Amino acid sequence: MIAHLNGRMIEKTPTHIIVECGGVGYFVKISLNTFSQIGDEENLKIFTQLQVREDSHTLYGFGSLSEREMFNHLISVSGIGANTAIVMLSSLTPDEIAAAIVNEQVDVIQSIKGIGAKTAQRVIIDLKDKVVKSEFASENIFAQDNTNQNDALNALLALGFDKKKAQKAVSKVAMDGNAVEEIIKEALKIL
Numbered sequence: 543m544i545a546h547l548n549g550r551m552i553e554k555t556p557t558h559i560i561v562e563c564g565g566v567g568y569f570v571k572i573s574l575n576t577f578s579q580i581g582d583e584e585n586l587k588i589f590t591q592l593q594v595r596e597d598s599h600t601l602y603g604f605g606s607l608s609e610r611e612m613f614n615h616l617i618s619v620s621g622i623g624a625n626t627a628i629v630m631l632s633s634l635t636p637d638e639i640a641a642a643i644v645n646e647q648v649d650v651i652q653s654i655k656g657i658g659a660k661t662a663q664r665v666i667i668d669l670k671d672k673v674v675k676s677e678f679a680s681e682n683i684f685a686q687d688n689t690n691q692n693d694a695l696n697a698l699l700a701l702g703f704d705k706k707k708a709q710k711a712v713s714k715v716a717m718d719g720n721a722v723e724e725i726i727k728e729a730l731k732i733l
């Protein structure tokens with residue numbers, strides 16, 4: 543598998559780039575997020591994922607490891623192929639997709655072109671546990687209204703607890719209207 547390319551960018555469009563490495567030009571499909579991240583640098587490093595099919599070998603490129611990780615999560619869902627995953631990553635950032643999955647916001651995922659209600663629900667069902675365990679931005683993991691949960695999580699992280707364990711503990715004990723102190727006390731009992 544080709545994990546990344548480090549070379550000179552020969553061509554750049556919103557849908558693909560061509561990167562020359564060691565005299566070989568690689569055609570790499572990209573999302574709009576990656577397009578905006580890479581800018582106009584001549585030399586670049588891009589993370590890649592190779593998709594091998596009977597009739598083609600296609601290289602997909604990502605500006606960050608988290609975007610590649612989200613791409614791999616998305617293509618693991620039945621009914622979502624590599625091109626649909628690229629469209630999803632062009633519409634929303636990996637952190638926005640993760641937040642929509644964790645908060646079960648079907649309407650956010652369904653707002654992406656080509657994603658219907660059933661597919662959006664399947665994405666949430668299939669990926670919720672995987673995304674919670676992943677290293678996506680913690681401020682997006684909890685619903686926007688739950689600032690107490692965010693404050694409690696930040697306090698636990700400041701105390702030196704592991705991020706994943708702290709997130710899990712806060713999710714278990716937090717209820718709407720709980721004070722930050724209550725959430726922290728209950729989470730400490732679990733940790």
